[in-house]
């Protein structure tokens with residue numbers, strides 16, 4: 001039973017907010033590290049991370065302090081002016097990504113980052129079509145620019161969805177579709193699909209194909225970026241160099257922010273007026289980005305993510321678990337049964353995890369500070385739950 005305070009918040013939200021999401025059945029009041037507390041003070045172990053956002057854990061001190069200090073100095077000014085904190089946030093991201101000479105466009109979300117990456121690819125190649133891998137997820141924007149006045153619809157930047165899909169992992173299909181295309185866009189690890197992981201050969205093959213066909217390779221690193229996969233990004237993990245990488249989620253620890261990172265040869269071709277955003281690159285978001293990226297780097301959280309993947313692979317060999325997909329702390333635990341009842345049983349034990357398009361998958365997207373203690377609690381709970389409720393045969 002929910003207490004009155006929890007019920008009040010839920011009733012209030014249900015009355016005023018459109019019912020577009022399936023939600024956990026409680027209202028959260030606060031968070032710290034890998035733990036969150038609901039309005040009744042009930043503590044949860046958060047291995048979902050607010051959907052991969054809380055890389056540094058909840059309300060990390062260095063980011064909270066940076067946001068508070070920036071808010072007092074200057075809450076907002078647009079891209080009409082230079083901004084020290086914007087420059088420093090971009091520098092931090094470029095250094096973190098290890099691509100000297102790369103340049104960044106800031107926006108507010110993962111969807112916008114992907115929109116703008118596709119826009120850059122279309123503008124730079126002079127081609128319209130984008131090839132995407134089946135099974136991916138890249139955000140929910142569509143046609144705002146197509147609805148704008150003629151001045152803003154010039155060239156190819158006003159095009160909506162000229163996108164064709166090919167099977168994930170199929171290089172011959174990619175080769176055929178890339179003829180005359182502007183770009184190939186994919187998640188190197190398809191998170192929502194169930195942590196479906198590309199092979200290094202596939203990604204390197206796409207890099208070679210794009211080079212041969214004059215198209216740009218775009219990695220959607222909205223989930224895989226910023227240390228989560230046990231490396232700075234999928235690009236280092238798989239050893240394939242995309243022309244454009246998109247980031248969001250963990251980028252600013254929860255302050256809405258997205259970014260497109262363009263390698264120097266692409267950055268050199270971007271012209272004034274091709275991209276724009278009122279709030280993108282604003283001082284508050286950039287203070288949060290710089291503090292977040294610096295902390296992920298200095299605390300070596302990518303290395304922790306790699307170590308925790310190894311621990312999970314070693315210690316989660318439990319009856320009922322048939323496969324562990326993904327890399328670092330973007331993991332899909334594949335069960336021999338639907339994951340929903342197991343996730344509900346975890347919730348009853350106050351452990352938050354995610355689901356996936358694959359109904360048998362439990363998705364882990366915990367803070368990158370999660371350690372052996374937190375993952376041990378999950379293992380213990382899973383061992384009990386999976387042995388108590390054997391798969392229906």
Ligand SMILES: Cc1ncc(COP(=O)(O)O)c(C=O)c1O
Nearest residue numbers: 109110111137138139222223248
């Ligand atoms: C891989 C990927 N790309 C893009 C997005 C869209 O991001 P946003 O919701 O910030 O627009 C998501 C969101 O879940 C995502 O997982």
